[in-house]
Amino acid sequence: MNKPSFFFLFFIYGLLGSQLYVAYSQDSNDSLRFYHSIILKPETSSELNSAFLFFERGIQKQLSKGDTISAVQNLRRVAIGQYELGFLYESEATAVQALKLLENQKVDAISREAKSGLLNHLGIVYRRLKLYDKALTYYKIALESAVDATDSIPTINNISNVYLDKNKYELALSNVSLVLKKRLLQNDSIGIARALDNLGFVQSKLNMSEALNNMEYALEIRQRNYDLFGQYSSYHHLSEYYLNQGDRQKAVEHADLAYDIAKQLNSASYIENALSLLLDLSEDPKVIVYRKLTDSISSAKQLQENKYAMIKYNVEKEQQKVQAAEILKEREKVYKIIFISAFILATMIGIFSVYQKNQQRKRELVQTTQKTEARISKRVHDDLANDVSGVMTFVEHKLNIPVKTKERLLFFLNDIYVRARDISVVNAGVNVSDFPTALKNLLAQYHPKGVNIVTSAYTNINWDKVPEHKKIQLYKCLQELLVNTKKHSRATLISIAFNEKGRKNSIVYSDNGIGFDTDKILMGGMKNVETRMTEIGGSFSFESNIGKGFKGILLF
């Protein structure tokens, strides 16, 4: 039986509510005030729902704006609402959430008041759950955070209530006395009356003689102040007092008075409370049985509800944990993927840049070689071939020597001339901007008389995609092969097939000449081709047999 707890609650929230309201009156707008009062004195459940919604939205907005303290105040309102609805565990969680938010908040009067209020609220929740020791612990911490008497009085009162619940009347007494002391200091007659009434009630439990005096004095003050709520409490206490004293008649009288006040208050919960008190006083055995039965049913129901709430709450917590773990896992997975992709990307970029650099270096090397070749060629061409030609002219026209000797000399000079010229031709720079035409001219250059030249379509290979230094290199390779055919093969057919296979290109060069024994012939020319192809990352392979012609494949 926890009858006393009933009316203590009213003023607990009455006070806390005003406290909260005062603390945040600066952001008071109409809807805030409206919902604030709904939370503290809900008339219907739908009202409460809309109030919840209002504050929860507020919390989201305030948190995203970084307005933590406003969010905390709203969380307090929600926690109170949840308590009112009987969602004790949810209420606990909300309060804890608000406390956590406060941890990162700078300590000032507002945050301390909020902290104290929240701790006090937790105490209330635990008391309702009959976890008295836990409730006491929280009240005591709340007291430490309390800024002033306005904060501490309700908490001390709450502490005494718990002691009352635990039938530890001495401890309850010392706390109630402390409240009275503080109230007297405040010089607030309604508060003093409340404290006096409570004191008297506790004293009555201890069978102290001052009990009745104090309670009656409190009633007197309340009547003077037209404090109907207070008067109700007084009549209720007095009724209980008389019942304890064995004076059933007086007890019933006071219970009737309490009922009258409840009707004046026009409050269902007060009326219900008053009627319940009257029922307790009834001597009708059926009523007593009914009372016992409803009490045990309601306490069983409460126990059941608590258990269910606990389970439900635990399940929710578990689910949240699982969800959080899943989110974490998912996030880790994403991080892992991001990390791995970043790693792969970095590696690929690394490899690619090394490859690029390598290619660049190779290309530069080839280009340098090609330039050097062209330069030397020009020198040989401009100087040597021209000089020899000049000497030939001189010998022809100016030298007076026997004709036979002259002829021999001119023959040798011409040989030198031709060789010098050919060096320059082989090594000269090549304009490969129109590669098919360049190749056609190359073929014409080395086209031996009486030989057929057949090619597949030059455009089989997309020459735009082949870089210039590669084209020059291919040009020189084909030149080498053509020179070889012209000089040694006695071929009647030269064929060149251009093929594109995926990203690889190939040129198949063949003649139908006498061929050569690849083991016996010193193949300087073939070696040159191979070197040139390797330089551009390609390859060269060939086959030849005596009497079987020649076939070489340039892959690039």
Add this chain to the structure above:
Amino acid sequence: MFQKVLIAEDHGLTGTGLEESLTDLSIPEILVVHYCDVAILKIKAALQQGTPFDLLITDLSFKADYKDRNLSSGVELITEVKRVQPTIKIVVYSVENRIGKIKSLYDDLGIDAFVGKDRRDINEIGQAIEQVFEGNTYLSESLQFALRSSENQLELDDYDILLLKLLTKGLKQEEIAQYFQERNYPASSLRSIQERLGKLKTIFGAKTPIHLVAQAMERGFI
């Protein structure tokens, strides 16, 4: 015969040799210069004086020396001369023997003759000048063949390759003709197909269609 000839040649021995060859052709006025810049000056001056040169004989390569040059090669000189005096005849006398280059001298610069500097060609210079004087374009014998070669090169087209591929599938000539006709390919008559096949056989030196296919495969065409 030409009355007034300019020789641009930086090589002393060659210049005098040329000069002597021209004298043999009884050309009265011959001037030898060693720089392209001097050559263009002389041509412009002669043009202004109303006694233009009839013929320019020029080398292609001129060695760089201490002098700064505006025109540094025969090609640049020819281009400039053609601009100043389009009617002048031009003979190129050079060690160059790359067909592509020489072909472009005729096609792009409009020269009238090219003579190589080897012994065989030197002796053709007189013949070349006579031909040019008569208004002809002169080509040395060796060049004639090489220039003709580009026309003698056979580049197989897609239809040739398709024909060869169809042969590998065992299609008869009639079936190939039908295949071509169904797709509206050109030269799709049996006769055209036969001609094409005959041409391919000749080129590859093949005696039968099977031999032809083997040759084409061996040489990387299919």
